[in-house]
Amino acid sequence: MSTGLKVKIKSWNGVGFWKWMTNDTDCGICRLPFDGCCPDCRIPGDDCPIVSGQxxxxxxxxxxxxxxxxxxxxxxxxxxxxxxxxxx
Amino acid sequence: MASSSKVTPAVDDNTPGEIGATSASIKEEIKWDPFQSPDWDLEKPTSDAIVRMKRDLHLVFSDPLPGIFIAPESDDITRLHALITGPFDTPYEGGFFHFMLRFPPSYPFHPPRVKFMTTGSGTVRFNPNLYRNGKVCLSILGTWPGPQWAPAQNLSSVLMSIQSLMNEKPFHNEPGFHKERLGWEVKSYNDIIRHETLRVAVCDVLERKSYPIELMEVVKLSFMQFYEYYSSTIKKYAPELDDTSMNDPFGINKGTFNFKKLSQRIEKLQLALSSSSL
Structure with missing residues (x-):
C-alpha cells in the first residue's frame, strides 16, 4: 500500500537489551541473580560471565x-x- | 562413635570414654567448635561472605522451616543461635535443642561450625552424632565421612540436616549399627532419649532460661502446646521404667529413670507459665 507520503529520518537512537541464557535465575554459589553479577563485580556483562559445567x-x-x-x-x-x- | 568398623575419622576428644575413641583415630584434628576458632578471629569476613550470610538468614526468616528457629547475634552477623524442636513421633518430641553456629570469613566456600549446647553440661549424649562435648557429626560440616560441604548448601540445609539426625530410631545413626544385634537396643536407647529429652531439653531449659531471649519466647509457647504430650508420655512410661537403670547400648548415658520427678517439674512449670510468672 502506498500513501505517497515521504519520510526522511534525520537521526535515531538504538536501544539494545540482552539477557544471559540460563537454566536458573540465581547463581547457586553467591545466590545473586545471573542478570546481575557476582559479588566482586559491579557491572554485569562480559567481564563477569556465566559458565556451564558438563x-x-x-x-x-x-x-x-x-x-x-x-x-x-x-x-x-x-x-x-x-x-x-x-x-x- | 567410630564403632566396630573403625572407619570414622571424627574423635570425641573432650570425652575419651566415648564409644570407639580408639587409638586408630589419631587423624588430624578437625576444627569444629565455633567458640574455639582462633583461625577465624584473625580474618575479617569478606563483603561477599556477608552478603551471602544475610541472604541465608533472610531465607530462614522468609521461608521458615517447621520446628526450626534462629536468633542471630545483634552485633555479629557471623554468629547465631538456633533452636530445633524435637520432631513428632521421635523420642526427641517436645524437646528444645539449642545450637550455636558461626559462619567462616570465607563463607560459603567453607562450612559453618556448629556446637550443640543442650548436653546437660556435657553429661548427655542425645544421639550417636551429637556428642556430649557439643560436636555435631555431619558430613556437610566436615565432621563425618560422606558428602562434604559444597557452596550450594546454606543455613537452611545445614539446620535441616541437623534436624534429620533426630529421627525415630537414633540407635541406627551409629555406623555399623544398621541392625539391632541383641533385639533390645532400639527401644532401650529410645527410652533413654525420651526421658533425657524431658529432663534436659524441656525441664532444665525452662527452669534455667539458658537460651537467648527470642528463643525462650518460642520455648514457652511451644511448652504449652506440648504439655498434653508431656503428661501422656510420663503416664505411659513411668510404670514400666521408673526406678530402673538406664541401659544405654553404647554405654554412655547413665542414670535411673524417674518420670515421677519429671512430672512434678513439668506440672510446676505449667502452673508458672499459665500464670505467666516465668
Whole structure:
C-alpha cells in the first residue's frame, strides 16, 4: 500500500537489551541473580560471565573459580557433586 | 562413635570414654567448635561472605522451616543461635535443642561450625552424632565421612540436616549399627532419649532460661502446646521404667529413670507459665 507520503529520518537512537541464557535465575554459589553479577563485580556483562559445567549447572565464572581453588583433592559441581568439567 | 568398623575419622576428644575413641583415630584434628576458632578471629569476613550470610538468614526468616528457629547475634552477623524442636513421633518430641553456629570469613566456600549446647553440661549424649562435648557429626560440616560441604548448601540445609539426625530410631545413626544385634537396643536407647529429652531439653531449659531471649519466647509457647504430650508420655512410661537403670547400648548415658520427678517439674512449670510468672 502506498500513501505517497515521504519520510526522511534525520537521526535515531538504538536501544539494545540482552539477557544471559540460563537454566536458573540465581547463581547457586553467591545466590545473586545471573542478570546481575557476582559479588566482586559491579557491572554485569562480559567481564563477569556465566559458565556451564558438563553437568549443565551454571555459575558466575568468578564464583565457580573461587570454589574450585578451595578444592585440592576433587573438583566437584557444588550442586550435583559430579566431577566439574567446563562445558565447551 | 567410630564403632566396630573403625572407619570414622571424627574423635570425641573432650570425652575419651566415648564409644570407639580408639587409638586408630589419631587423624588430624578437625576444627569444629565455633567458640574455639582462633583461625577465624584473625580474618575479617569478606563483603561477599556477608552478603551471602544475610541472604541465608533472610531465607530462614522468609521461608521458615517447621520446628526450626534462629536468633542471630545483634552485633555479629557471623554468629547465631538456633533452636530445633524435637520432631513428632521421635523420642526427641517436645524437646528444645539449642545450637550455636558461626559462619567462616570465607563463607560459603567453607562450612559453618556448629556446637550443640543442650548436653546437660556435657553429661548427655542425645544421639550417636551429637556428642556430649557439643560436636555435631555431619558430613556437610566436615565432621563425618560422606558428602562434604559444597557452596550450594546454606543455613537452611545445614539446620535441616541437623534436624534429620533426630529421627525415630537414633540407635541406627551409629555406623555399623544398621541392625539391632541383641533385639533390645532400639527401644532401650529410645527410652533413654525420651526421658533425657524431658529432663534436659524441656525441664532444665525452662527452669534455667539458658537460651537467648527470642528463643525462650518460642520455648514457652511451644511448652504449652506440648504439655498434653508431656503428661501422656510420663503416664505411659513411668510404670514400666521408673526406678530402673538406664541401659544405654553404647554405654554412655547413665542414670535411673524417674518420670515421677519429671512430672512434678513439668506440672510446676505449667502452673508458672499459665500464670505467666516465668
Amino acid at each position: 553437568c549443565r549447572h551454571q555459575f558466575h565464572m568468578h564464583c565457580i573459580l573461587k570454589w574450585l581453588q578451595t578444592q585440592q583433592m576433587k573438583q566437584q559441581c557444588p550442586m550435583c557433586r559430579r566431577d566439574w568439567q567446563f562445558s565447551d
